[in-house]
Amino acid sequence: MKGHTKMRLKANGITVYVTKSYEEMSKKAAGIVMAQVIIKPDSILGFATGGTPIGMYKEMVRIYQNDGVDFSQIKTFNLDEYFPIKRDNQQSYAYYMDHNLFKHIHIPSNNIHIPDGESCDVALECETYNEQLYQNGGIDLQVLGIGNNGHIGFNEPDVCFEARTHLVQLDQETIEANARFFASEEEVPRQAISMGIGNIMHSRKILMLVSGKSKANIISKTLFGSISPTLPASILQLHNDVTVILDEEAAEEVLGNPEYTRLL
Ligand code: F6R
DSSP states (O other), X not given: OOXXXXXXXXXXXXXXXEOSSHHHHHHHHHHHHHHHHHHOTTOEEEEOOSSTTHHHHHHHHHHHHXXXXXXXXXXXXXXXXXXXOOTTSTTSHHHHHIIIIIHHHTOOGGGEEOOOTTOSOXXXXXXXXXXXXXXXXXXXXXXXXXXXXXXXXXXXXXXSOOOSOEEEEOOHHHHHHHGGGSSSGGGSOSEEEEOOHHHHHTSSEEEEEEOSGGXXXXXXXXXXXXXXXXXXXXXXXXXXXXXXXXXXXXXXXXXXXXXXXXXX
16 A cells, blocks of 8 residues: 555445555545646635644645646535624634635635624525535535544534525534633624535535544444434445545554455
8 A cells, every 4th residue: 555545445335545644644635636737727615614624734735836736616615604703803714724724825816705703694694605616616626624523514413414605503512622722711703604414414525524533433433324414424324436545543443343345
């Protein structure tokens, strides 16, 4: 097995790469995203925020600076944004994307789509975001992280899968997990605008990154457990082109499950 991968598996139809560290996971993921940009220079890319993909964005910037990959025709859609939040708040996902990626890669600002956390008409903002996704023909490659409770985007565990972009009430668990980015837990917005599960599942390819011991149990349940809106990420078992990249710690319980198939 060459490059950044220690092992390649199939788990319920999903391709899983196990890498030895966060750095290797990030490099592998950046390689996949940059290859997409090179192969299809007018790709529609779906991006995630949070702690996990920061290393991937850093590596993408490094590759961009070394190899001059062209982002001028790329369009991007982010999964979600807190609500309400000001764009220039350092904890907004608009600020995060600009800081970690967009300001480094010369991408036209009109090509960037992030739900508007300052909107005074949230219902209209959700509808507009859905429409923009649809008008642009959907996402070629969607990057995902996973919440400790199995959320993707901000689709929290629920009684049904929400299809379209919508306003979400964040779970207490999510608020606590994300408090590390804010001065205090009280400052974490209680709501967010998020792409729906339908939006995510319409992506032609999905790339999920998972790092650390704390995610070992939820990613194992996602890959091998039953499909249920109580674990939103489990629906990925029904998508036909999902790649999950794990670091060694996150892979612990997956590798303990006898149901995976090891690929050569
Ligand atoms: C962020 C997002 C979330 C995160 C998830 C994991 O745009 O959609 O689903 O991917 O909360 O966050 P981290 O990576 O901080 O553990």
